[in-house]
Amino acid sequence: MKIKVIVTLKNGVLDPQGKAIQQTLNGMTFDNVSEVRQGKYFDIEINENDEQKAKSQVEDMCKKLLANLVIEDYKIL
Amino acid sequence: MKSSVIIFPGSNCDRDMDVALKKFGFENQMVWHNDAEIPKSDLIILPGGFSYGDYLRCGSIAGKSKIIKSVIKFANSGGLVLGICNGFQILTETGLLPGILQQNKYLNFICKNVFVKIKNKENKYFKKIKKEVLELHIAHNEGNYFCSSDELKSIEDNGQIAVTYCDQAGNDDEKNNPNGALKNIAGIFNKDKNILGMMPHPERMIDPFLSGEDGSLFFENLIESL
Numbered sequence: 001m002k003i004k005v006i007v008t009l010k011n012g013v014l015d016p017q018g019k020a021i022q023q024t025l026n027g028m029t030f031d032n033v034s035e036v037r038q039g040k041y042f043d044i045e046i047n048e049n050d051e052q053k054a055k056s057q058v059e060d061m062c063k064k065l066l067a068n069l070v071i072e073d074y075k076i077l
Numbered sequence: 078m079k080s081s082v083i084i085f086p087g088s089n090c091d092r093d094m095d096v097a098l099k100k101f102g103f104e105n106q107m108v109w110h111n112d113a114e115i116p117k118s119d120l121i122i123l124p125g126g127f128s129y130g131d132y133l134r135c136g137s138i139a140g141k142s143k144i145i146k147s148v149i150k151f152a153n154s155g156g157l158v159l160g161i162c163n164g165f166q167i168l169t170e171t172g173l174l175p176g177i178l179q180q181n182k183y184l185n186f187i188c189k190n191v192f193v194k195i196k197n198k199e200n201k202y203f204k205k206i207k208k209e210v211l212e213l214h215i216a217h218n219e220g221n222y223f224c225s226s227d228e229l230k231s232i233e234d235n236g237q238i239a240v241t242y243c244d245q246a247g248n249d250d251e252k253n254n255p256n257g258a259l260k261n262i263a264g265i266f267n268k269d270k271n272i273l274g275m276m277p278h279p280e281r282m283i284d285p286f287l288s289g290e291d292g293s294l295f296f297e298n299l300i301e302s303l
Binding site: 066 | 133134137141169170176177179180181182183184221223224225228257
């Protein structure tokens with residue numbers, strides 16, 4: 001089954017890439033864009049039929065590798 | 078004294094480090110990331126570069142590599158582990174050092190000489206260095222040190238800040254902060270001071286004609302202190 005994960009920077013953590021994207025959008029006439037925060041998206045194909053089990057494994061993956069909890073939050077979709 | 082430099086796919090300062098270590102008397106060996114064991118060593122070095130292409134986050138994949146378990150075991154038993162640049166990023170990703178190195182505040186890759194102030198000499202890495210300020214080289218895109226405010230307090234209280242970016246006179250203020258690092262932090266220790274991670278490259282400053290020799294002071298002290 002496929003599990004989807006989104007990793008985003010925590011609130012308040014500096015995101016210079018997001019800032020650069022926002023400024024570029026503003027320069028492209030999208031001047032109503034006031035903030036962009038960039039994140040990561042993972043599609044994980046896992047050989048497991050039990051959804052709960054799969055999600056709990058993915059949660060473990062998030063904590064151990066996919067996200068760095070010093071600056072990032074994760075969300076399993 | 079025996080040292081081991083770990084080579085990851087994408088490491089590119091491993092041979093400079095090897096040259097530097099041998100120049101100052103270390104018997105150095107190179108260890109491949111896919112090995113499980115590290116030969117007997119007094120010092121382990123995680124060199125600079127772009128391990129595993131900096132995929133996911135800098136240092137994150139190397140932080141789970143096969144060899145890293147032995148590095149963690151060695152570090153936890155009090156062995157000296159030095160991470161330079163990407164090596165520093167790997168050390169934070171393994172959890173051996175607190176915090177993380179984020180992308181530079183102004184989005185540019187920085188490659189230049191900087192001055193760093195030694196903040197703590199009660200350790201094997203800086204003990205006998207007479208200077209307070211060293212001129213070293215930095216080359217990185219992710220050197221912007223960050224940690225939570227609680228963590229920062231604990232780092233400061235335990236004397237874990239090793240070096241900070243400063244000017245030639247040693248002023249480590251915001252004006253002399255190249256990458257946005259919290260408190261100008263260029264390098265930190267773990268609590269026991271046997272693990273050091275720092276962004277500047279001492280191995281690039283060991284030649285009197287090419288670079289200046291403040292890096293030599295670092296290696297001379299290291300071999301004497303061990």
